[in-house]
Amino acid sequence: MDQSAYRARRAITVSIVMFILAIVVIMIGLNTGTIRLSPLAVWQTLLGGGTTEEQMILIDYRLPRIIVTMLGGIGLGVAGAVLQGVSRNALADPGILGLHAGAAFGLIVFVSFFRTMEGSLAMLIPMFTFAGGSMIAIIIILLAYDRQGIMPIRLILVGIAVEAGVSAITLFLSLKLDPDTYAFAARWLAGSVWGRDWINVWALLPWIIILVPIIYLKSKTLDLFSFGDEIASGVGSSVTRNRLLMIILAVALSCASVSMTGGIGFIGLVAPHLARRLAGPQHRYFLPAAASIGLVILVAADTIGRSIFQPNAIPAGVIVALIGGPYFLYMLFRKKV
Numbered sequence: 001m002d003q004s005a006y007r008a009r010r011a012i013t014v015s016i017v018m019f020i021l022a023i024v025v026i027m028i029g030l031n032t033g034t035i036r037l038s039p040l041a042v043w044q045t046l047l048g049g050g051t052t053e054e055q056m057i058l059i060d061y062r063l064p065r066i067i068v069t070m071l072g073g074i075g076l077g078v079a080g081a082v083l084q085g086v087s088r089n090a091l092a093d094p095g096i097l098g099l100h101a102g103a104a105f106g107l108i109v110f111v112s113f114f115r116t117m118e119g120s121l122a123m124l125i126p127m128f129t130f131a132g133g134s135m136i137a138i139i140i141i142l143l144a145y146d147r148q149g150i151m152p153i154r155l156i157l158v159g160i161a162v163e164a165g166v167s168a169i170t171l172f173l174s175l176k177l178d179p180d181t182y183a184f185a186a187r188w189l190a191g192s193v194w195g196r197d198w199i200n201v202w203a204l205l206p207w208i209i210i211l212v213p214i215i216y217l218k219s220k221t222l223d224l225f226s227f228g229d230e231i232a233s234g235v236g237s238s239v240t241r242n243r244l245l246m247i248i249l250a251v252a253l254s255c256a257s258v259s260m261t262g263g264i265g266f267i268g269l270v271a272p273h274l275a276r277r278l279a280g281p282q283h284r285y286f287l288p289a290a291a292s293i294g295l296v297i298l299v300a301a302d303t304i305g306r307s308i309f310q311p312n313a314i315p316a317g318v319i320v321a322l323i324g325g326p327y328f329l330y331m332l333f334r335k336k337v
Helices: 003-031 039-046 052-087 099-114 119-144 152-174 179-189 198-217 219-225 229-234 239-261 267-279 283-307 316-332
Strands: none
Touching: 003 039, 003 052, 003 267, 003 283, 039 052, 052 152, 052 198, 052 219, 052 239, 052 267, 052 283, 099 119, 099 152, 099 179, 099 239, 119 152, 119 198, 119 239, 152 179, 198 219, 198 239, 198 283, 219 229, 219 239, 219 283, 229 239, 267 283, 267 316, 283 316
16 A cells, blocks of 8 residues: 555544544533433434424524534634644644734724624624734734745744733723623633524634635645745745735634634644644645544533533633643653654
């Protein structure tokens, strides 16, 4: 068996395993709450059966939240893979690069103007977080740019510095909000999944189903970055233009995802790294795995946060940080990062 066929078979195996794991985690999440539903009741209700109470609990309350976490996990996993590809750094992450800080700034601007997150206005939230993330991305790119183009290592360092400054500004602005809006902003910054209605699903869904396939079609472009800018230019790739395009796609995907799931970090770091180890280095193989791993991590984190300390819930961002923090240190101190 040649190397290409082996990698393809390995990627298919990983995808099947992750799909099964995702189904298990989703079923557990749908069964988790103050009122327990058996797996059989969950399946019957999803297929149109079940009692009126079971349909209300599952369809109106739990299912929208689960779908939001699924979409958010997919978006963060793929966005992290893109940023690690364009920066050639396994430590790159939307949160570390400052994109989530920009999204938080956009969200604070939104709640300052509209004072509500309900109804059709929720459709505008991803646009505001994308605008905030884009503003920060432009600042980072301008500061990281020199005559040779966008330098990957400078991109990381500048992103960390800008993230610190924007977070301070966002915190200052949040202190001027009314108590209820400030409480929401604080929960969002902690990584609490707040998108729990179908309107939140419809607000996030278009960003995922449009951007993820576009990024997947650019897999070969991402592969070229791993060989270095000189080799990529030598085979006819416009390195600077492609890097800018992929950064824009990653910004849009990550900012839209956190707009509904809260400021959750580390998924964009952990998911691509695990996917690369499981499915191989080629993006066409490990991008689907990164999306699946991101989905599993976020759905599992939200389910654990809702179930362990009932009736009080722990933000999913806290659970992810408990996993992602040590993993980040592990990667930092490895001999090869």
